Amino acid sequence: VITLQSSLGYSIQIAHGLLSDPATLLPLLAPYGKRFAVICDHNVAPLYGQPLADSVRSAGWQAALFSFPAGEKHKTRETKQDLENRFLQEKLGSDLCVLAIGGGVTTDLAGYVAATYCRGVPLILLPTTLMAMVDASLGGKNGVNVPQGKNLIGTRYPPKQVLIDPATLQTLREQELKEGIVEMIKHGLIANPAYFDFLETYASNILAREENMVTTAIVESCRIKEKIVAEETLEMGKRHLLNLGHTIGHALEHITGYALSHGEAVALGLLVEGQMAQLLGHLEVDALRRIRALIAKYSLPLQLPRPVDFSAIFASMLYDKKTVSGQPRFVMLGSIGSCLPCSGNYCMPVEEALVAKAFDALHGN
Ligand SMILES: NC(=O)c1ccc[n+]([C@@H]2O[C@H](COP(=O)([O-])OP(=O)(O)OC[C@H]3O[C@@H](n4cnc5c(N)ncnc54)[C@H](O)[C@@H]3O)[C@@H](O)[C@H]2O)c1
Numbered sequence: 001v002i003t004l005q006s007s008l009g010y011s012i013q014i015a016h017g018l019l020s021d022p023a024t025l026l027p028l029l030a031p032y033g034k035r036f037a038v039i040c041d042h043n044v045a046p047l048y049g050q051p052l053a054d055s056v057r058s059a060g061w062q063a064a065l066f067s068f069p070a071g072e073k074h075k076t077r078e079t080k081q082d083l084e085n086r087f088l089q090e091k092l093g094s095d096l097c098v099l100a101i102g103g104g105v106t107t108d109l110a111g112y113v114a115a116t117y118c119r120g121v122p123l124i125l126l127p128t129t130l131m132a133m134v135d136a137s138l139g140g141k142n143g144v145n146v147p148q149g150k151n152l153i154g155t156r157y158p159p160k161q162v163l164i165d166p167a168t169l170q171t172l173r174e175q176e177l178k179e180g181i182v183e184m185i186k187h188g189l190i191a192n193p194a195y196f197d198f199l200e201t202y203a204s205n206i207l208a209r210e211e212n213m214v215t216t217a218i219v220e221s222c223r224i225k226e227k228i229v230a231e232e233t234l235e236m237g238k239r240h241l242l243n244l245g246h247t248i249g250h251a252l253e254h255i256t257g258y259a260l261s262h263g264e265a266v267a268l269g270l271l272v273e274g275q276m277a278q279l280l281g282h283l284e285v286d287a288l289r290r291i292r293a294l295i296a297k298y299s300l301p302l303q304l305p306r307p308v309d310f311s312a313i314f315a316s317m318l319y320d321k322k323t324v325s326g327q328p329r330f331v332m333l334g335s336i337g338s339c340l341p342c343s344g345n346y347c348m349p350v351e352e353a354l355v356a357k358a359f360d361a362l363h364g365n
């Protein structure tokens with residue numbers, strides 16, 4: 001078992017086969033009481049939710065399973081309320097511990113439920129998608145979507161533990177695996193050139209979900225996200241680093257009506273924002289070439305599926321939280337593994353014409 005400590009108080013335990021090894025798993029749950037509510041979506045219920053509840057019961061503790069329909073469109077206040085009503089029906093009280101097992105939708109939703117049920121009950125996250133392992137379950141934020149936007153309602157409520165079993169990735173669809181890989185590439189770009197090299201060298205091993213390579217990558221990504229989370233509490237500017245590729249990425253998701261997945265949109269965002277850094281003379285041509293090649297190695301998109309009007313992209317970016325007085329700001333790569341500081345933080349204003357020029361790269365050179 002590899003253990004990392006978060007500045008937010010929880011520990012992260014990473015071990016291949018953890019979920020199917022009660023001798024390791026149950027002692028990690030023991031401090032959190034004898035009544036557990038397992039929350040998962042309908043896909044994860046038969047794969048990991050039910051087995052987890054069975055394993056908890058084998059220790060002589062209570063475990064009730066609460067599942068909800070899978071998918072981002074169910075990450076809502078309605079689903080939260082439904083789960084709460086079912087908890088109340090079961091007369092669950094504040095001696096409860098929530099076990100959230102699944103992807104980021106589940107960790108976000110169950111995190112929010114745990115944060116407010118009986119004014120907060122202990123929460124343990126067991127991420128089963130790569131996205132949830134390296135991103136959604138770290139940092140202590142949760143939330144739900146409303147028609148006005150994503151994650152607009154939620155809290156900051158760190159879990160007690162994050163328990164990662166990379167063996168669960170074996171059942172994940174390749175498309176979902178790649179959603180997490182994009183965040184891993186982002187982690188290498190913002191913080192660690194050796195990790196970027198690793199993702200280059202072992203791309204086929206990682207795509208094949210080889211135990212050692214995947215676990216090594218998860219551990220490094222967790223380290224990087226946790227380091228930025230820790231620095232964010234001291235120094236506000238650092239948190240923007242996690243936004244690399246996301247300024248363009250979010251705009252692309254939005255204007256294509258979410259036809260592009262988050263990962264695909266961020267992969268394209270990394271290219272455009274990398275191109276911007278290169279045009280501004282911050283990033284070497286060869287570094288940009290390596291970013292392109294790495295995205296291609298993981299069969300992530302290098303071009304838009306259909307042309308997109310740049311003015312719509314630009315208009316959408318104005319809603320980005322980094323935008324100030326109508327000027328979008330970007331995390332600026334200086335090299336593979338580092339970004340450029342800019343007046344106390346890590347986002348830089350860029351002229352519209354330059355953003356447009358960088359964006360042209362997506363329309364086939
Ligand atoms: N709180 C944060 O800081 C944070 C950060 C990043 C992302 N997120 C959130 O995470 C969500 C996306 O997470 P996601 O990509 O994990 O989506 P998801 O939870 O919808 O999971 C993707 C799909 O994979 C299925 N699945 C999960 N684990 C599986 C497994 N091991 N085998 C087979 N199928 C499995 C799920 O049922 C689902 O259909 C978004 O809502 C996003 O806002 C939150």
Ligand SMILES: [Zn+2]
Binds near residue numbers: 183
């Ligand atoms: Zn992301």
